[in-house]
Amino acid sequence: MLGRAARLWETGLLCLAILFLPFPARAWLGEFTIRDELELARKFDLVIETRFPVVHDSVITGYVQSLVDRLVAVMPPQPFPIKVTVVRNGALNAFASAAGHVTIFTGLIANLDGEDELASVIAHELAHVSERHIARSIEKSQFIGAGSLLGILAGVLIGSQVSSESGDALAIGAVAGSQSLQLKYTRENEKDADQFGLEYLVKAGFSPAGTTRAFEKIRKLQWLGGGGSVPSYLTTHPGLDDRLGYMQERISRLSQGVHQQPTDNREFYKVRTLVHAWFSDANTANAVFSSSASTACLSKLGDAIALSRLHQVEEARARFHEALACNPGDPLWKREYGRFAFEYGELSTAVEALQEAVLKNPADLFALFFYARAVAEQGNFGASIAAMEKVAKSVPRDAEVQENLGRYHAAMGNQFDGHLHFARAFAYKRQFTKYTFHLQKAEALAVRTDQQAKLRALRDEIAEYREILGI
């Protein structure tokens, strides 16, 4: 709990910091162009990626993206590629920011019970995107500088401070600190998003029943008093009852065939198990997964993960073996067992399990990350660099990934690449004295033109990062 409070507090600080960034005091006088929107989204992404607990587990993110892709396929053509980010946060929240970027909180996945429910919330957010509600709202709110706008968007992450009649976190513009700001969705926007969202949901083949169940869950959870995991904007939400009634009525008028659209929840349950096992309190997760009602193979995996987080090594190992026995072919099971074995020093077991996980699911970044670390421990730096480079391509600003790459290159005698990666790692840890130290070392070693080009790219990348974050 302390950790959670501390995180929220840090988020608050970040918001304030962003609001006072030295952005050019430019105002949009009524026109928020697509170019403006792309630029804003790029900066927003950088803030989110480097300052918030973004989930990099591609089993989770890949699943959410697959729901987005299904929905996008039936939407009108969009000027931007739709991008989804999952953030580790217990609040039931999802929001569209700018340029087709949608953020989903893990709390939403944790508290919903089926794929159609999650898809209905995403469809609603995508409808705000397709109707360009954000850009329209920005156009209406004249005289907003880019700095404060970025602050508002980052401010949506303070879910617990939101107080608004709108169901979307974007509406907390006022919370982000600017008194005269009216950046929020109107009731008409919400009605449109509900309506178009339902249309996309049904066209994409999801069951429409998920919509009302998701609404009802959000409404029910608000009566639990928040409890820290439900943002207050859901507790003061007069529009929700109206919207629920209206949507129930619309859904009842849909054809019988639509109502019978099947839901396959297997991937959803897998992803929700990962979210519970890794991101909720380990004792609670252990209690839930080990209860007599949860004898399914997935619960065994979840319990094994929870036990390993509690450092109950022998119990965890036994539970992993039970889980592997009931689902031996799934690369996720292998990955989690490999992570566990690596953490507790069983190197050859770890390499074997992780290698299988990587071969079966080459897109699994976590499997690759732990495989790279495990083979590095065995002294095979060539293989570890190859695997870690693949991870770095997807998450270039992850300090841990860069630091590991620096270490492997140094061990192989590639001093230039070693310092280059260490420099990037320290920059993203915001340790700029160390960043400069390694940058200078790399500069002294750069003899080839491609090395000089790499250095120039790094200097530009870090200069922009520092400018955007004001550090």
Ligand SMILES: [Zn+2]
């Ligand atoms: Zn909305």
